[in-house]
Amino acid sequence: MRAVEIHEYGAARDVLNFNQDAPEPEPAPDEIRIRVHAGAVNNIDCAIRSGYGSEFFKQHGMFELPIIMGRDVSGVVDKVGVDVTQFTIGDEVYASPSNRGCADYVTVKANFVALKPRNLTHLEAASFPYVILTAWAALVDHAGLTAENTAGQKVFLPRGSGGVGTLAIQWMKAWGATVATTCSTKNIELVKSLGADEVFDYTKDGFEGRLQDCDVALDMLGYEMEQPILATLKVKNAARYVSIISPLMPLTVEHGYDKGVEMYEAQLADRKSVQAELGREFAWSFMQPNGSALANIAELIEQEKIKPVIDRVYPMEQLVDAHEYVESRRARGKVVISIVDPG
Ligand SMILES: NC(=O)c1ccc[n+]([C@@H]2O[C@H](COP(=O)([O-])OP(=O)(O)OC[C@H]3O[C@@H](n4cnc5c(N)ncnc54)[C@H](OP(=O)(O)O)[C@@H]3O)[C@@H](O)[C@H]2O)c1
Known part of the structure; x- marks a missing residue:
């Protein structure tokens, strides 16, 4: 599968690497696999990529190199772990995986996922989870x-x-x-x-x-x-x-x-x-994975009480530019990544 990953820490231009042949992940019993259509960039992605706090993450058994970037996804369930009952293949979902989202496929614990707001495109929905x-x-x-x-x-x-x-x-x-x-x-x-x-x-x-x-x-x-x-x-x-x-x-x-x-x-x-x-x-306070929070806010989005605010959309091949723009700290709303060309 395609994925944007790092093998060392550093500036976006020096270390973000587009891999055409990354291994596809398989879901654990409590996970689903998502065919990712869109993602987004957050400040934490830039921090992880630069190596800031890597000692801290290592102590928590998180984020060992190489790392596939990306902590926001919207896409379609394409495989379901044997213990998962709440999702089926074909469901449109959104989630915040612990990295690995800027790729064709990502696995996420089913409890951390919710159905995508029905009134949004994948590009719009991916602006929200994190x-x-x-x-x-x-x-x-x-x-x-x-x-x-x-x-x-x-x-x-x-x-x-x-x-x-x-x-x-x-x-x-x-x-x-x-x-x-x-x-x-x-x-x-x-x-x-x-x-x-x-x-x-x-x-x-x-x-x-x-x-x-x-x-x-x-x-x-x-x-x-x-x-x-x-x-x-x-x-x-x-x-x-x-x-x-x-x-x-x-x-x-x-x-x-x-x-x-x-x-x-x-x-x-x-x-x-x-x-x-x-x-x-x-x-x-720190971000916490929570599928029911995503489901709760999806209702407000479907009632159009919350609308996406998207500054820029970049294709995954241009993740370097997306990281540099987020690092400018000038983004108005979200910077979104297209994984599947919406056509
Ligand atoms: N603890 C956690 O789990 C967690 C999770 C997410 C984010 N964060 C942190 O929370 C902060 C906000 O995250 P974010 O993703 O919302 O940031 P962001 O989208 O990157 O913020 C960009 C926006 O900040 C505005 N801005 C910059 N300096 C400002 C100032 N002094 N006063 C008011 N507005 C200012 C900019 O507007 P102008 O161009 O008009 O200045 C721009 O619209 C970041 O520091 C991030 O690292 C923490």
Whole structure:
């Protein structure tokens, strides 16, 4: 099968390798095999490719070289493991495999897969799984938001024009939240069209000192903005701060695995206790595979409450250009990869 893989870490142009003759995977008893039609690129792909955090991944038995890239797929089930009952050959599905998605075929645990939203093409559906699972882990698993309790809550989603932000704005609006976000001047109309109620231009005045009384903040900016984002939250009112940019990887890169994890845990405990004094919760959150989350959001997509926001589509042969564009950090919504020419 065709696959784009790396045999060493480095810059996209130096290490991404188009293989015409990679071995086809076979599904384990609890897996399905997907004939991949489309994928997408996420920042994590670029991090894995560059070798950033490779020691950390090795310690977890993940991502040993060679690696087939790609953590988003939409396609058609073409083989089913003997224990799988919920999917049959021919089902159209979407999922976030642990790499290996930028290929003709990928195997994924059936529990981590959902039926593709019926109203979307494969190219559109492939823009969603990784960002859905990132936002779900943060907003549902950590911040405790549900379809029933979100109405009336004020949710701050800084970086609204990116892959996670464009999804999260629409989803939180669909569940009834009031949404505040940040972006640059050129993306104000985009985030407003997605439903954002309050928009702060980070290239002008920004949100600092101007946004307050939020119930939930999903930090997509990182350490430098942690304090200003915390300052937007209510005090003594069970407000929740969840960041999807944690220091875990940088600490393990800088101090080695054991020391880095120890420092991460100490920093997390400190922050939790400082925020608990203010009546707030603090969390660092990571994407988690979760088929029922994908099925849940597929319903909102089919109701057209959430629409894909796709900046660019590249054929798999041009994955180098796609990685370089994502690394520019300027993408509006998602960068999608065509595996099967949609014709
Ligand atoms: N923990 C996890 O599991 C997890 C999962 C997914 C992502 N992440 C991390 O979360 C972050 C967001 O991911 P993503 O995929 O949504 O990113 P992305 O799509 O690559 O973000 C690109 C967008 O960010 C905007 N942007 C850049 N700097 C900004 C700033 N200072 N303020 C506001 N907007 C800004 C850009 O708009 P302009 O061109 O207008 O600046 C662009 O539209 C990344 O750091 C990523 O590594 C973590």
